Amino acid sequence: MKGLYIVTRYLSFIFLATDLYMYFVPNENLSKCRALDNIQTGIGMLLVVCSDYFFILRTYVLWNKNKILLAAMLFTFVSVIVACFGVAFSTIVPAAYVTSTIPGITGCYRSSDSYQPFIPFLLLSVFQLGLMILMLIRAIQSSRTNQSRLYVVLVNHKIFYYVCGFLFSVTNIITPMLLQNSYQTILNSVQFIMLAILATHMHLHLWQVNRHPHGSTSALVHIPMSDISFENPTV
Template sequence: METDYSADDIAAATSLQFFQYIYISITTFWTYNYACSLHEEWRFLLVSHWTKAKGLYIATRYVPFLLLATNLYLSFIPNETPGKCRVLDNICSGLDILLGVCSECFFILRTCALWNNNRILLAAILVTAFTFLGASIGITFATTAPATYAISAIPGITGCYQSSSSLQLFIPFLLLCAFELGLMTLTLIRAIQSWRQNPSRLYIVLLNHNIFYYTCGLLFSVANIFTSLLLHYSYHAILHDFQFIILAILATRMHRHLWQMKRQSHGSDALMQIPMSDMSPPECTT
């Protein structure tokens, strides 16, 4: 006997299947990216000095494996319960936040380096970052904790989703968008002020990296704001993890590129203009 399913059941099942396809694609893309850069990866890990920036690099580079594994487990393991879905979703949210913080830390350091590690600017950036981070964590877990989770009513469709999505989920991306816009503004101001005085190739690459990273972050944040507000079922979270994984790829690739340029330019006057070295700035000056 055939069973009739409602339009909501079909829409929910379709969103779960689409979510699975997206995560398979993201996992394939991440694995391919890692395999293609494996030679550079291990050369950097084995040759570069152990600094705080290197520890930050390792965290940014390998947290996505945990994030993808958790989401794949959530998407493909059958017979989920609402409690299990909530726990796994909270783990994914925590990994997203950790990955976002690690990626942004690279560019906080870079922005401060462009401003000669000014103490006042660094303090202002850190206060803003911790304020936005605390607000994002509070909103994220306050929203997901009481949320109702559901599984597909159609047999054979695995995964679960929030059946009662909250509009507050767009706020962390709005805060991230504002923070990156602020860092981009600081970068552009410094570029205008110092362009003629500091025409070194390293300086130009550093500015290009910063602007490209912030532009990608802003575009993804705006896209996530709209998907969180307008889409339902699993669709509203379809770009959440993708944004942080792309930003992690950009942050680590750009860091390796800067490290390679430092090695190639070792002993030249170009590096004297920007105290980047291994992303471990010298003593701050006001």
């Protein structure tokens, strides 16, 4: 998990650098644009894989490490990622690249009619909605069993991170209908980076709680992640 955390955290900087170079550096070489698009798409999808794995792991722990549920989530996630890769890369070769319609920007952009950008985000939003539903079911069960307030359980189960990831995907489904393609592709990149930030921030907070369950900086107590739940209001 530490290795995955490091990869997810610092890969976002590489993705951002590639993104900025592709969109803002003047370039009229179509072959170079396609190569940059390949690199950017690959790094972006890898960021999604790494980020969503944190949410899958969190859901797995909340469900008391149910291996059947883990297998179902991983199978669904792999299917979604394969479909996303297929949609993304199948349109790269025939895609037409144009200079941006945003004044002062002359980087590489796909023309608005060259592909359907919302399809991968539609698939991701469905998967993220499934994770949210699983988390909500578990939260309701926990609140009934321990007679805790539901909103406290939801906060402790990190509902904020799930909702944010889902809303970013929904935004990237809606924006192609409202904005020009140049603006919409930038929002795509924002989602990839924000997913990485949300996932790593969530896991970092869980690590801190695991090391200092009562806010103490002197005593280091090991608590399994499955025990980090609604009983402790400081979580």
